[in-house]
Amino acid sequence: MNETLLAMTGLKIWTIVFVVITFSIYLGIAWLARVKDTKGFFIAGGGVPAPANGMATAADWMSAASFISMAGLISGMGFAGGVYLMGWTGGYVLLALLLAPYLRKFGHFTVPDFIGDRYDSSTARLIALLCAIFVSFTYVVGQMKGVGVVFSGFLGVAPATGVFIGMAIVFVYAVFGGMKGITYTQVAQFWVLITAFLIPAVAISLKLTGSAIPSVGLASEVLPSVDPSQPYLLDKLNNLNQQFGFGSYTDAYGENAGKWNKLNVFCVCLALMAGTAGLPHVIVRFYTVKSVKAARWSAFWALGFISLLYLTAPSVAAFARYYMVDDIAGLNGKTAEELPQWYIDWNQTGLIAWVDFDGDGKVSFTNNLTKKMTLAVARSPDGAAVDSASIVLPNELMRVGGVSAAVRAELLADPDAWVAAHGGTKNSGAAAKAELLKLGGAHHPDRDIIVLATPQMAQLADWVVAFVIAGGLAAALSTASGLLLVISSSVAHDLYYKVMNPRASEQQRLRVGRVAIGVAVCIAGYFGINPPGFVGEVVAFAFGLAAASFFPAIVLGIFSKRVGTVPAVTGMLVGIGFTAFYIVTQKADVILLNAEVAEAIIGPAGQGLRTPWFFGIDAQGIGTVGMVLNFVVTVAMTPFCAAPSAKVRAMVDSIREPEDPDALSPAASH
Amino acid sequence: MSAPRSAPADEPLARLKAAYWRRNVTIMSCLLAVWAFVGLGCGILWADWLNQWSLGGVPLGFWFAQQGSIATFVVLILIYALAMNWLDADYHRRAAALKTASENGGAA
Numbered sequence: 001m002n003e004t005l006l007a008m009t010g011l012k013i014w015t016i017v018f019v020v021i022t023f024s025i026y027l028g029i030a031w032l033a034r035v036k037d038t039k040g041f042f043i044a045g046g047g048v049p050a051p052a053n054g055m056a057t058a059a060d061w062m063s064a065a066s067f068i069s070m071a072g073l074i075s076g077m078g079f080a081g082g083v084y085l086m087g088w089t090g091g092y093v094l095l096a097l098l099l100a101p102y103l104r105k106f107g108h109f110t111v112p113d114f115i116g117d118r119y120d121s122s123t124a125r126l127i128a129l130l131c132a133i134f135v136s137f138t139y140v141v142g143q144m145k146g147v148g149v150v151f152s153g154f155l156g157v158a159p160a161t162g163v164f165i166g167m168a169i170v171f172v173y174a175v176f177g178g179m180k181g182i183t184y185t186q187v188a189q190f191w192v193l194i195t196a197f198l199i200p201a202v203a204i205s206l207k208l209t210g211s212a213i214p215s216v217g218l219a220s221e222v223l224p225s226v227d228p229s230q231p232y233l234l235d236k237l238n239n240l241n242q243q244f245g246f247g248s249y250t251d252a253y254g255e256n257a258g259k260w261n262k263l264n265v266f267c268v269c270l271a272l273m274a275g276t277a278g279l280p281h282v283i284v285r286f287y288t289v290k291s292v293k294a295a296r297w298s299a300f301w302a303l304g305f306i307s308l309l310y311l312t313a314p315s316v317a318a319f320a321r322y323y324m325v326d327d328i329a330g331l332n333g334k335t336a337e338e339l340p341q342w343y344i345d346w347n348q349t350g351l352i353a354w355v356d357f358d359g360d361g362k363v364s365f366t367n368n369l370t371k372k373m374t375l376a377v378a379r380s381p382d383g384a385a386v387d388s389a390s391i392v393l394p395n396e397l398m399r400v401g402g403v404s405a406a407v408r409a410e411l412l413a414d415p416d417a418w419v420a421a422h423g424g425t426k427n428s429g430a431a432a433k434a435e436l437l438k439l440g441g442a443h444h445p446d447r448d449i450i451v452l453a454t455p456q457m458a459q460l461a462d463w464v465v466a467f468v469i470a471g472g473l474a475a476a477l478s479t480a481s482g483l484l485l486v487i488s489s490s491v492a493h494d495l496y497y498k499v500m501n502p503r504a505s506e507q508q509r510l511r512v513g514r515v516a517i518g519v520a521v522c523i524a525g526y527f528g529i530n531p532p533g534f535v536g537e538v539v540a541f542a543f544g545l546a547a548a549s550f551f552p553a554i555v556l557g558i559f560s561k562r563v564g565t566v567p568a569v570t571g572m573l574v575g576i577g578f579t580a581f582y583i584v585t586q587k588a589d590v591i592l593l594n595a596e597v598a599e600a601i602i603g604p605a606g607q608g609l610r611t612p613w614f615f616g617i618d619a620q621g622i623g624t625v626g627m628v629l630n631f632v633v634t635v636a637m638t639p640f641c642a643a644p645s646a647k648v649r650a651m652v653d654s655i656r657e658p659e660d661p662d663a664l665s666p667a668a669s670h
Numbered sequence: 671m672s673a674p675r676s677a678p679a680d681e682p683l684a685r686l687k688a689a690y691w692r693r694n695v696t697i698m699s700c701l702l703a704v705w706a707f708v709g710l711g712c713g714i715l716w717a718d719w720l721n722q723w724s725l726g727g728v729p730l731g732f733w734f735a736q737q738g739s740i741a742t743f744v745v746l747i748l749i750y751a752l753a754m755n756w757l758d759a760d761y762h763r764r765a766a767a768l769k770t771a772s773e774n775g776g777a778a
Contacts, residue, residue: 079732083714089740215737233727252718252731
């Protein structure tokens, strides 16, 4: 017991050391880069070198979701997890090729501004503005929540305190440093997050496969110390998954793979790609360098740096899967005394909880959720079907973060007593399990702990674990600060300066910018601490809405001079309307207050509209359909509606021309 | 903008701009075609079929979805930066030549 306490304290001390060091660096950089004028505040003076801008863009792009959640998602989903990898990197390609060069030439970095000018319509501007704010905002709240998870998991503080600390730091460096402060802080954050991600990945890769490059390790055989017969890592995972009733790790589609079929994987991936391309905080990055040439190089550097993490994440996912599922290194078959330290640490958060429903004293982490599971086909390593259907015990590894605090405390203190009080262990504890699910518990550990817990699973040193925590914070803070700056510059520049007070002095605009970012940080922090119930659900769909709303409008606006106001606005409304309606019908329970209200409005769960009624497409992928609808409606209406004015056509001509190499950044003409 | 374009002196420049835009669209379309082929094609649509082959211990479709597509995307952005920077330089060279020619022509 004393040893446990000591180990905890060691990790805590390391964590505090790293958090304090990195946060001091961020604040120091912000102080050195503090700014006095609006150009420095909003576009960092337009003079950031291309590689540095690339690192800042990469830090902007790689959010808490990329760092903390993505590998965990892939780990659970196997092949289909690739949609997040391809969606977020492929979206960057769309952004760099289709949008950014022209928006840079246009000279304003917010999407609503472009749409408003291009379609010469305040309705279009307003629709795009609302979508952009909705998308950015749900995204920022997600980051703030990520900060809370990290702090609560490792420092034992309440998530609210964690969010508050993160908020205070962002507040200081964003308010004083503006874009310049944020840019150079993000360069530092990039190094923290990428080394924090790579060090444990390399260490585990060496440990499992003997290869120092995680991507090579993914394709290699495991070392004899892991498995004497030395199968390929992925073959071993396939077998482990099979053994415990999960789908194959590498199979693309079919009954052995995950829940998504080909159509769904395609739609989800495309929705992520088009949706991410519209995120404003990355577009603004194309203004912070001097020339268009530097902007292109910076885009290349950025994706190069991003790919370091994205090429490593699949390996981390596979390694983590091994440590989770394996019956020697992982949790399966462990008794209470044998549970590893990482389980004990994370158990306190409720994100992972073993409840011994059947009372056999051993953990079973399986895909057998109901007790009825029989394996139809078991496969041998060479892929041939064999007849020995193994028994898959019912799953006992849950997450209880969603249940009320009192029940959670009971469950964590003595799960056996809880099971005994709720129907006991007969029938594999089916009554207790049903009760727990009803109270808000769920099967399988929360995916957000995977990346943070993997270094502990592999028994790496405490300082490595602590460094990973600092990396997760860097990822969350860098993205949050970039987005907050864009939100505040929309308010200070587009609303205050352009609309409310066109004669505002430099000093006044700077002050409004600082106040706006301060207010934005506070609002984001508030919702990070008290997330509205639906935010978690909606974050994943924010991309779909972005894809269905402004992506077609921007692309058509740049590449066609014929598309006018009416078709574009109608197209956007149809795209948003369809997508939002579909998402509401699919996620009615959380979006429409609660289950009763949802049932009253659109009928009982699992029937009619509340099934995936559009070709079985998942809510996450419906943005693709909305986007296609938007395109079709706009293009079909165009021949019957007025063409844009000569002024708008001239504007489109001007953004298509090459940029004058001697001119300063076009945003300087703000 | 539209009025001076019809002036004879600006016609070569307008043609130059149109040519620049056409080439720009060509470069972009080719790169996006590769983007779609590798990402959406190999990584998703044909992934199950490609999975019958393996690269080391990784089934090929799985490899494209989680490794190959990302590496391809980086290369695409590199090619785009090189090609567009070349195209810009070429345009500015030609535009400068046109300007000199028209100044000489105006003097004559």
